[in-house]
Structures are given as C-alpha cells and as structure tokens.
Amino acid sequence: MATPTYNISCTWDAEAEVWCVTSDDVPGLVAESDSLDTLIEDVKQLTPELLELNRGMRGPVEISLVVTSRLEERINVPAA
Numbered sequence: 001m002a003t004p005t006y007n008i009s010c011t012w013d014a015e016a017e018v019w020c021v022t023s024d025d026v027p028g029l030v031a032e033s034d035s036l037d038t039l040i041e042d043v044k045q046l047t048p049e050l051l052e053l054n055r056g057m058r059g060p061v062e063i064s065l066v067v068t069s070r071l072e073e074r075i076n077v078p079a080a
Contacts, residue, residue: 003064006051008043010036010069019069027054040067 006025013020018032019039028050033039047065051057 003062005064005066006047008047008065008067010039010067012069012071014072026050036069043067 008021008023010019010021018034019036020032021039021043023029026047029046031042033042
C-alpha cells in the first residue's frame, strides 16, 4: 500500500511576524509560530490527532508530510 501524503503550506506573515500553517489535506490544521522549525514540530504533533478526529485514521500507519514554505520580503532598491 502506498504511503498517504499530506500537503502542508507554511507562509510568513510579516505584519504579525509569525509563520502560519494551513492544509487542504488535513482538516482543521491551523497554527502559527515565530519559528518555522517550531511550527513544523507542531504540525507533526497536530496532524495525527486531526486525521484521527476528522478522517477516522487510526495508527499505526506511516504518513508523508510535504511541507512547503513561502517567505516574501520587500526591499528598496536605491536609485543609481
């Protein structure tokens, strides 16, 4: 059997200065942290709980998390 894969999206919110996570694959997954590493650790804890609650998934089972992150920064380029 193929390993189930779940896509996770992390985005930097410059105004709030936190990383935010969402996923269409994991219902109810919403979290934030000032550190991407901490956020990913939170995702690893929350995902199995949410899959059990919302999709009835029970372990033991191995799943794959595909985490993509997006950070957009704006900078000023001085005139030449």
